Amino acid sequence: MTTSITTPPPAPPAAPPPAHPLAPRNLWAAAVASYVPLLIATAVVVLPLLWMVLASFKTTSEILTTDLSFLPRSLAPTNYIQAADEVPFGRLFLNSTIVTVVGAAIKVALAIMTAYALVFVRFPFKSLVFAGILATLMVPPQVSLLPNYLFITGLGGADTYWGIILPGLGTGFGTFLLRQQFMTLPQSIMEAAEIDGAGHWRRLTRIVIPISMPSIVTVALVSIVFEWNDYLWPLVIVSDPNMMTLPVGLTLLSNSESKLSAFGVLMAGSVAVIIPVLIVFTALQRYIIAGLTQGAVKD
Template identity: 35%
Template sequence: MRGSRNRLTAAAAVRAAAAVIVTLLMFFPVFWMLVSSLKTQFEMRSAIPTLWPQSFAWENYMAAFQVIPYARFFGNTLIMSLGMVVLQLNVSLMAAYAFAKGRFPGREPLFFLVLAAMIVPDQVTFVPVYVMMSKLGWLDTYWALIVPHGASAFGIFLLRQALKSLNNDVLEAARVDGAGRFGLLYRILLPMALPTVVTLGVLIFISGWNSYFWPLIMTNSNEMRVLTVGIAMLRDSIAGNEAMEFHIIMAASVMAIIPIVIIFSLMQKHIVAAMANSTFK
């Protein structure tokens, strides 16, 4: 028994050491970005890299606001990401409710088409959507940044699985009390599937916040640019000297990931609950 206990202890120590090593490897790029954002220009140009700044250059963060309209880009990104969350969550909820609890001819074939849309790459639909935005006069507006992302096959699939697993007896009781379809969806089903809804909302927000190609094509003025495009402009604005000014780029990148870190930290309880309660019936 003592030998078995020792083997279990050794195995636990090995797993803990492996977990620490993997965590450090995954966190190191973030650590390097944070440290680089606080280095001076001279230290960044040094032939020998340092793991800690010799002196903290907090002015790098102010320099990012001076080179590009960072505050404007930040606001545009926030509006685009929140708009995508609100629109896509509502569309996905209503479609998922129809596929999970509705009874109508062709429900399964239609849901199969939704699943088939998941394998279609964005590059295939980019040109027709761009032409549509152009004909509507929405280029270089928030409409072009938000509306094309209003529906998500993955979101519909994820919420459909969550709603399908809920008991129908609750819905029948609510119908007896006079609840309509929207009442059933938003007052009964939404609270019951809240962890999955919050998880999808976080994924949508992160996707919108990190989006680069679509905002780059749909906008052509600084008033409508987003952070990802703005940071690329910051790199280009240094006139090919980005290696010398790399600390400013790192400072801008650090500020860009702060909202994602905050949202993930606040919502991680719901994300863990959604993972624990996930079902694919």
């Protein structure tokens, strides 16, 4: 009787050890997948702004030349002085400040109260109202330009602050963002406040607003930037130079200069317009990510 001996199958080859996180291949893959797109996106945004700032110090011959010159020959603020002589920037800055502060404050207050009502107040057709607010995000503002103009001029609001501010007080984006944030608040806190006798106003000011402050600051920042940079509506409703805002005032600067010599002065005026917004954005930018993600957990 013969005995058969079976040979065990060969063991599979051992898997190669994982590469170290700081290995050149991993570092190169991380750079290509993350840092290169970020650098490209940053360059697309920063380089035009940097060129505008540098061009505001250049003379006309430095701008209109075939020889590429990135840095100006001198940092003398000649264009800024000329822009201030041609256009009353003090009055324009005051107008923009009034329109921005008043318009953004009312817009944020209305967004807070509307979002609170959509979440915590029971009333019929609530979903239909919210759908109508979302529908405003899909309508270009140019569509309402003519109806708003006829309405405001009919009320005598041309060349007035309230005529500039009134049509833009509704904000579908702010209402939507704050509604999503308010829906993430613990119901137990709101119920406990209601049991303690707190009304809607007290719940809003003592609980909802302090907890949702990052989202509210985000809505405020977006509103400030929009009001400060708004150009089309102030251009339509204002004809008096003393009531123009800064973006519209740049048209006065363009009209007062010849086409060939206007570039440096216009760049100086543009820098003067964007500096206040950059300061506000820098001061509040730490709230943006927290505010945009606060209401993204729960629908």
